[in-house]
Every structure is written in C-alpha cells, then in structure tokens.
Amino acid sequence: MSSDIAIRVEHLSKCYHIFDKPVHRLYRMLQRGNKRHGREFWAVEDVSFEIHRGETVGIIGRNGAGKSTLLQMVCGTLNQTTGTVIVNGKIAALLELGAGFNPEFTGRENVYLAASLYGLSTAEVTKRFDAIAAFADIGDFIEQPVKTYSSGMFVRLAFAVIAHVDADILVVDEALSVGDAYFQQKCMRFLNEFQRRGGTLLFVSHDMGTVNALCASAILLRRGSDGRYLCDAGTAKDISTIYLREMYADRIELSSIDAVPVVDEPSPKSTPDADNIVDGPMAFLAKSPPTRFHASSFRSDTEGFGALGGIITGAWFRGINGETLTEFTSADQVTLVVRAHTYKAMTYPAIGFMVKDRKGQYVLTESTDSYLRAQSITAPADTDIEAEFSMRMPNLVRGEYTLDVAFAEGPGLDHVQHHWLHDVMIINVINNHVVHGIAGAPSLSVRLVVGNAGTG
Numbered sequence: 001m002s003s004d005i006a007i008r009v010e011h012l013s014k015c016y017h018i019f020d021k022p023v024h025r026l027y028r029m030l031q032r033g034n035k036r037h038g039r040e041f042w043a044v045e046d047v048s049f050e051i052h053r054g055e056t057v058g059i060i061g062r063n064g065a066g067k068s069t070l071l072q073m074v075c076g077t078l079n080q081t082t083g084t085v086i087v088n089g090k091i092a093a094l095l096e097l098g099a100g101f102n103p104e105f106t107g108r109e110n111v112y113l114a115a116s117l118y119g120l121s122t123a124e125v126t127k128r129f130d131a132i133a134a135f136a137d138i139g140d141f142i143e144q145p146v147k148t149y150s151s152g153m154f155v156r157l158a159f160a161v162i163a164h165v166d167a168d169i170l171v172v173d174e175a176l177s178v179g180d181a182y183f184q185q186k187c188m189r190f191l192n193e194f195q196r197r198g199g200t201l202l203f204v205s206h207d208m209g210t211v212n213a214l215c216a217s218a219i220l221l222r223r224g225s226d227g228r229y230l231c232d233a234g235t236a237k238d239i240s241t242i243y244l245r246e247m248y249a250d251r252i253e254l255s256s257i258d259a260v261p262v263v264d265e266p267s268p269k270s271t272p273d274a275d276n277i278v279d280g281p282m283a284f285l286a287k288s289p290p291t292r293f294h295a296s297s298f299r300s301d302t303e304g305f306g307a308l309g310g311i312i313t314g315a316w317f318r319g320i321n322g323e324t325l326t327e328f329t330s331a332d333q334v335t336l337v338v339r340a341h342t343y344k345a346m347t348y349p350a351i352g353f354m355v356k357d358r359k360g361q362y363v364l365t366e367s368t369d370s371y372l373r374a375q376s377i378t379a380p381a382d383t384d385i386e387a388e389f390s391m392r393m394p395n396l397v398r399g400e401y402t403l404d405v406a407f408a409e410g411p412g413l414d415h416v417q418h419h420w421l422h423d424v425m426i427i428n429v430i431n432n433h434v435v436h437g438i439a440g441a442p443s444l445s446v447r448l449v450v451g452n453a454g455t456g
C-alpha cells in the first residue's frame with residue numbers, strides 16, 4: 001500500500017443474524033449454521049474507500065446507517081463478514097462508552113489496561129500516568145471503580161487515554177463528547193494539535209457545521225430508495241450537501257403526506273394584532289425577539305500560555321449603570337471589561353477577546369490593537385490596565401460558548417503574547433428563533449407582504 005495511505009477499505013460488509021427468539025440463536029449454533037432460524041441483516045455492504053495520512057474525514061449518515069459498525073471493523077474490534085481493511089499506523093478510538101474498560105477496576109487500573117491494549121508497556125504508562133490523570137481531571141475518582149462513574153467521567157478518562165497512546169489515527173464519535181464546556185474545549189485543542197502534527201482523524205458527526213469546519217473530506221453511508229447500500233466519499237462540502245439535500249427531500253415528502261388542511265385557525269387576514277398590520281390588509285411586521293445571555297464569573301485557573309510580562313486578572317460584563325451583569329439580552333448595550341496587570345513596562349499594550357462555540361470555532365473576536373495602534377500607548381510596570389468593549393451581543397445560535405482573553409504587547413502581527421487564557425468564562429445563549437449557522441442577522445424588523453410584493 002502506498003505510504004501516504006492511512007486506511008484502505010475494500011468491499012467491506014458486515015452481516016448480523018437477527019433472531020426472533022433467543023432460543024433460535026441456540027438452535028442455529030447447534031445446527032451448525034442451519035439458516036432456518038433467524039434472518040440476515042446487512043448493516044454495512046460493499047464499502048470501499050481510501051483515507052490519506054493527515055486527512056480529517058467526517059463519517060456521516062443517519063442513525064443506524066452503519067457508521068459504528070464500519071469504524072469498529074476499521075479499528076479491528078469487530079470482524080467483517082467479507083472484504084478487507086488495511087490500516088497503516090496505530091489506531092485509537094472513542095466509539096463506545098466504556099469500551100476497553102473493566103467496570104470493576106479503578107480508573108487508574110483501567111488506564112493501565114486500556115493503554116496496554118494500545119501497545120504501551122507498564123513502564124510507559126507509569127511515565128504518562130500523571131499527564132493522563134491531569135487531562136481527565138476527575139480528581140479522586142481516578143481511584144474509584146469506573147462502574148461508579150458518570151458518563152461524563154467515562155468520556156474524560158477514555159479521551160485522556162487515547163490522547164496519550166501516540167496514535168497515528170484517531171476515531172472519535174462526536175456523540176460521545178458529553179463533557180462540560182471546559183473539557184470539550186480541551187479536546188478540541190488536542191484534536192487541532194493532533195491534526196497540525198499530521199495525525200489522521202475520523203470524526204463521526206451528525207452536525208454538518210462541525211463536519212465542514214473540521215474536515216476536508218467526508219464519507220456518507222446510507223441506503224438508497226431502491227434499498228441498495230451506498231457509500232459516497234468526497235469533499236466535506238459536497239458530501240454534507242448530499243446528506244442535507246436527501247434529509248430535507250424526505251422531510252418534504254413526509255410533510256406533504258401528513259399535511260392536513262387546517263380550517264379552524266384564523267387566516268392571516270383576520271389576525272387581530274393591529275400592531276402587526278402596517279400598510280394594507282396583508283402586510284405583517286415583526287420585531288426580532290432578543291437573544292438571552294447568561295455569563296459565568298471569571299475563572300483564572302484555566303489553561304493558558306504566554307511570555308508573562310503581564311497577566312490577565314479579570315473579565316466581566318458591565319451594564320450601562322456600571323453594574324456587573326450575568327444576565328442580559330442582545331437588545332442591551334453591554335461592555336465586556338478585561339483587566340490585566342503589567343509586570344514590566346510596555347509599549348503598545350493590547351487586549352483582545354474571542355468567543356468560541358463548543359467546537360472551538362471563534363464566532364466573535366475583537367481587540368484594542370486595531371483601534372488604538374496609532375495612539376502609541378505605554379504602560380509602566382506594575383500597573384492595572386482595563387480594556388472596555390461596548391457592544392450589543394449578536395443573536396448567536398442557542399448553546400454554550402466560552403471566552404478566551406489575551407494580553408499582548410506590540411502592534412499587529414509584530415507582538416509578544418504575554419498571556420492568553422482559554423475559557424475564562426462560560427456564556428450560555430438562549431435563542432429560540434435562530435437555528436442554523438452561527439448567528440441571526442441583526443434585523444431591525446422583519447416584514448412579509450402578501451399580494452402586493454414588489455410595489456415598494
């Protein structure tokens with residue numbers, strides 16, 4: 001196999017035997033495969049593809065499409081019925097909660113057990129144990145049997161192990177990333193670094209935004225309308241477009257079958273809300289509902305880096321009366337204050353912030369640098385500096401976000417990063433009307449004119 005191929009799958013299939021009653025499985029075993037009992041179910045059929053080293057590939061398909069079955073065969077934890085899998089390099093996977101763990105063993109014992117399955121010697125695990133425990137960050141639970149763990153703790157420990165076994169290929173099911181926002185950001189940083197070092201990543205996801213953000217290419221598994229099993233590979237953009245098109249095509253079919261004419265509801269014409277009627281009987285105007293935000297307090301014990309000529313010491317949202325805000329909306333004028341402290345005299349001190357979504361993508365960033373560069377600001381040693389960013393927050397899609405803050409010195413790209421702190425604050429966004437993309441348009445009003453469209 002060419003040395004730049006990490007995985008080659010050829011005509012791979014998996015057939016399960018389904019039995020209506022448990023006893024039928026026994027009959028079949030006793031009668032050496034007599035097919036009278038049970039029936040065959042092909043979970044994966046005649047799949048072929050190649051993945052190059054260093055590629056990040058999204059594995060997509062609806063529930064039951066065969067993603068886990070395929071990847072378990074790729075990882076060697078499930079035998080195929082037919083076909084071949086060739087893997088070039090060490091592969092580690094986070095596909096099933098608790099796979100490779102013994103529930104009766106403690107977290108520590110399971111680290112040794114799981115890492116040994118990836119070929120690490122006891123001495124090698126001992127050398128890495130502290131780093132694994134620090135990554136998992138589950139405190140004293142590391143000495144408890146894993147059967148007492150929450151699913152979040154399981155994932156933390158399992159991810160910590162696969163992050164420390166020097167895998168060349170990682171297989172991660174996004175559905176298992178059930179950790180909190182801090183842990184999720186830690187995993188995303190690890191995966192970004194793994195990609196940067198040339199690792200090959202297979203990422204199972206149902207979220208096309210994530211697939212497009214993380215992956216260059218994707219593989220789509222499904223059964224066609226004629227019942228044939230299909231596997232398409234291509235760019236993430238093309239494959240996610242096929243997936244969404246097919247999913248919505250099905251929904252349109254369903255809704256047209258299910259649609260029942262509604263006769264009792266008032267027609268738009270008779271809507272009694274006079275505020276909605278602007279000009280003419282068929283024009284409707286609505287105000288965009290504000291998005292609600294909840295901001296946690298500042299946390300300084302998070303991961304960070306920098307030359308430490310100064311440090312970030314605080315960050316909070318402030319209202320127009322100077323009060324600290326934990327709850328606000330997109331309609332409110334708010335100020336994000338970021339405070340730093342200098343340990344040395346600085347020329348051009350600059351402070352910036354970045355709001356990240358759960359996948360680690362920056363959705364909102366700002367810095368004092370581009371606004372204040374011309375003003376040649378200096379700051380003596382041992383001084384507090386505050387940056388104030390006054391704004392209205394955009395209508396971000398519902399979810400959990402985190403805030404990174406950074407303190408640098410020097411203009412533009414020619415700067416020293418003194419302190420970059422990850423995830424100093426969690427920002428929860430409650431938005432019931434924006435469901436796609438990153439944010440809703442900052443609409444002043446939304447109007448629908450029925451009948452006279454185009455007349456002004």
Ligand SMILES: Nc1ncnc2c1ncn2[C@@H]1O[C@H](COP(=O)(O)OP(=O)(O)OP(=O)(O)O)[C@@H](O)[C@H]1O
Pocket residue numbers: 016017018041043061062063064065066067068069070
């Ligand atoms: N041990 C088994 N015996 C019989 N059928 C099985 C077995 N394991 C999986 N299947 C079936 O194989 C099909 C593919 O399952 P698989 O778990 O691979 O799908 P998936 O794409 O990973 O789904 P999801 O997105 O829900 O995790 C499903 O119809 C499932 O019911």
